[in-house]
């Protein structure tokens with residue numbers, strides 16, 4: 526990669542495949558078909574409630590703020606709210 530000049534990386538006439546070939550043809554280059562990606566989190570209200578139920582009763586009680594427990598998924602930022610009853614309190 527150190528042999529690549531910055532201008533080559535943004536050269537519209539130099540395709541990614543061509544650049545790969547220039548750099549790595551001695552090792553052999555294979556280009557796979559692109560695979561579409563999709564951001565998706567596996568969290569769910571049920572899974573969050575199960576996670577909550579694994580905490581000790583006292584810990585769950587301390588999580589109650591203004592009459593409810595609010596859990597925010599750190600991966601997708603979904604917010605789940607539970608009443609103390611739903612959290613088994």
Ligand SMILES: [Zn+2]
Pocket residue numbers: 566567568569598599600601602603
């Ligand atoms: Zn999530």
